[in-house]
Amino acid sequence: MAATLTAAGILAAPSATHAATYTIQQCHSQTNYAVSGLVGSFQGAYAYTNQACDPSSRTVGAALTASGERSGGEFAQVTFSAPQGTSLDSISARRTATAGAARANGAPVARLSSIPSGSREAFAAVAGYPASGQGMIAFALDGDRSVSWGAYCEGTSGCPVGDTSYSLQDIEIRLRDNQAPSLANVAGTLRSETDRARVRSLTYDATDAGGGVFRERLIIDGSERSTELADANGGRCVLPFTTPTPCKPDMSGSVSFDTSTLSDGTHQLVLDVRDATDENKRLHGPWTITVDNVPPAVGAPAVSGTAREGDVLTCTAPVAGQTPEVRFQWIRAASDGSARYEIPGATNAAYTISAADEGRKLICRVSATDNGGTADRESSITQPPFADGQLVSTYCTNRPTGSTDECGDLDGDRIANRNDDDLDGDGVPNLADSAPYDSSRPGSPASPSSSTTTTNTSSTANSSTTLVGGTTVGAAGTVRFLLGRETAVYVGKQARWVRSSFKMRGRLTRPDGSPMGGLKLFVTQAVNGKTVALGSTVTDPDGNWAFQIPRGPSRTLVVAAGDGVNAATLTVRQRVTAHVTLRAIRKKIRSGGLAQFRGQLRGGHTNSREKLVEFQVYFRRSWRTIGTFRVGRDGRFSVKYRFGTAAYGRYSFRARTMPTDGYPFAVGTSRGRTATVRVG
Known part of the structure; x- marks a missing residue:
């Protein structure tokens, strides 16, 4: 008959007192029968321990074999001790135990016990009969330091007659760990409240006195957004655990996070570092970060104002982003939005319309940039002030046209007063006329003090242009070029095409009107910011001077004089229209046929890297850029x-130059060229 001796606690449930715990598996089928931290010990002959999980039986245990007499106190056992900072909470396993029949004065025992609590289960032979047990066990270990199982010979001698052994498999040992990890030196771009990078990271140092530092969590706005192992520790710090201290007790960790998974704006972050129990934790934070990964949102720009030369247009657009930088760019375009040209310097919300914009549409581009990138949006060419096909009109459109208004025509010569060199038509240019609005006082020269007035002048094609004191005058006219004064003249009526040179003439006098003869004058020209000396001339005894100006592009001409005490300059701004030619290779084309044209831009200063010419067709009473x-x-x-297959009739084409930085000519057009399209 078999007998079993049990001590208090056999088959008891785990402790009801809550404690943070972690579990390790030993000689377990789920972890490929790995073992760690088991120590075998014995005393006496024919005593055996197997702490390496026997490959044949897949068990960990100890045995005393029935080989001869034994003395009391001999044993064989396997022990597991809780690592520093922990204690034992419970053990469960599949157990096989046998106690051989005892001899006189001997008591063989197969037992599992813990220190300091003592025996948890024991099998002992009674009255010469063996004892055995097989099946699942689960014992609460109540915070003990170690647990042992094995075979023991108790009494004085004579044990055992049969083998005595105790072995376990599929072991799960639960360890208590009530100390939270420590956390220090948290730093990095993810910890910064000013960094705007999309992918950011932080580093930290952590220590733990129990099972080691296991997991790091990133909590954003109260929700867990990232969970990673702090350090796999060579695969040991991965569930299910197989070692007593599975994770590193002292380590440096890092967290990387892609903020593109968050919305733009501010967010609250907390770093959560936990030990092997996954319950004990140390928190760092909260702190605030700003996310800026998406370009700003730019609403539809609205343009207000009148589309007329000289008027101011204003551009507004709603912009939403993370403190974006907002920029403006005004664009000149054809009526259909093609032939776009970014106007240099037109980079403010307000833009004053120039003469070069006449007959065009203006587009406002609003660009907004923040760390997330750049977004832009343009105003519509079909919205006010360009709705219903409206284009930029001339300066005088809908302005007063009274005889003395700037858009009126005082002398009836069909030239608006603002562009008329001789307002009253008396033959004396405004600069030389003491009463430029009174034709009853012809030929009356202005006083010297008026010589600084800016007057529009012209340079004509195929002929010399005489500039006396900075203005074009008749043979009888005279204007003094005063030493000690500066005269600036803008050539408003531009030359169509300067094929020949022209002569500048003038007279140099002192403030009291006396001539300055024998004084050397120096003449320079500036084109695209580059100044070149053209030469010099000398005044005659009566102060008269003349200088032949070579043909050229739009430029600024400067005549400078000085006598060592006083100095004077005369500045003439000459504006020259570009000369462009166009001819048709074939003037008659069938429907669907190909029209070919050739042309040339005269005068040099061309740049093959820039588009300088528009090709236009006259269609529905206006020139349209194609x-x-x-x-x-x-x-x-x-x-x-190439014409469409349905096209027929006569079509006029022309080439038109575009206003471009670095091309020193005003806008010019070729003569229209006709192509006739025949059906069939």
Whole structure:
């Protein structure tokens, strides 16, 4: 008959007192029968321990074999001790135990016990009969330091007659760990409240006195957004655990986070570091970060004002972002939005319309940039002030046209007063006329003090232009070029095309009117900011001077004089229209056929990297741009245009230059060229 001796606690449930715990598996089928931290010990002959999980039986245990007489106190056992900072909470396993029949004065026992509590289960032979047990066990260990199982010979001698052993498999040992990890030196771009990078990171140092530092969590706005192992510790700090201290007790960790998963704006972060129990934790935070990964949102720009030369247009647009930088760019375009040209310097919300914009539409582009990138949006060419096909009108459109208004015509010569060199038509230019609005006082020269007045002048094609004191005058006119004064003259009526040079003339006098003869004058010109000396001349005894100006582009001409005490300059701004030619290779084309044109931009200063010419067709009572193109260094260009199969009739084409930085000519157009399209 078999007998079993049990001590208090056999098959008891785990402790009801809550404690943070972690579990390790030993000789377990789920972890490939790995073992760690088991120590075997024995005393006496024919005593055996197997703490390495026997490959044949897949068990961990100890045995005393029935080989001869034994003395009391001999044993064989396997022990597991809780690592520093922990204690034992419970053990569960599949157990096999046998106690051989005892001899006289001997008591073989198969037992599991813990220190300091003592025996948890024991099998002992009674009255010469063996004892055995097999099945699942689960014992609360109540915070003990170690647990042992094995075979023991108790009494004085004579044990055992049969083998005595105790072995376990599929062991799960639960360890108590009530100390939270420590956390220090948290730093990095993810910890910064000013960094705007999309992917950010932080580093930290952590220590733990129990099972080690296990997991790091990133909590954002109260929700867990990132959970990672702090350090896998060579695969040991991965569930299910198989070692007594599975995770590193002292380590440096890092967290990387892609903020593109968050909305733009501010967010609250907390770093949560936990030990092997996954309950004990140390928190760092909260702190605030700003996310800026998405470009600003730019609403539809609205343009207000009148589309007329000289008027001011204002652009507004709603912009939402993380303190974005907002920029403006005004664009000149054809009526259909093509032939776009970014106007240099037009980078403010307000733009004053210039003469170069006449007959065009203006587009406002609003760009907004923050750390998330740049977004832009343009105003519509079909919204006010450009709705219903409206284009930029001339300066005088809908302005007063009274005889003395700037858009009136005092002398009836069909030239608006603002552009008329001789307002009253008396033959004396305004600069030289003491009463420019009174034709009854012809030929009356202005006083010297009026010589600084700016007057529009002109340079005409194929002829010399005489500039006396900075203005074009008749043979009888005279204007003093006063030493000690500066005269600036703008050539408003531009030359169509200067094929020949022209002569500048003037007279140099002192403030009292006396002539300055024999004084050397120096003449320079500036084109695109580059100044070149043209030469010099000398005044005659009566102070008269003349200088032949070579042909050229739009430029600023400066005549300078000085006598060592006083100095004077005369500045003339000459504006020259570009000269562009166009001819049709074939003037008659069938429907669906290809029209070809060739042309040339005269005068040099071309740049093959920029588009300088627009190709236009006259359609429905207006010139419409159908393409833009570059020209060669010699100014030559060619254009091809294919008609639709339904086209027929006569069509006029022309080339028109575009206002471009670095091209020193005003806008010019070629003569219209006709192509006839025949049906069939």
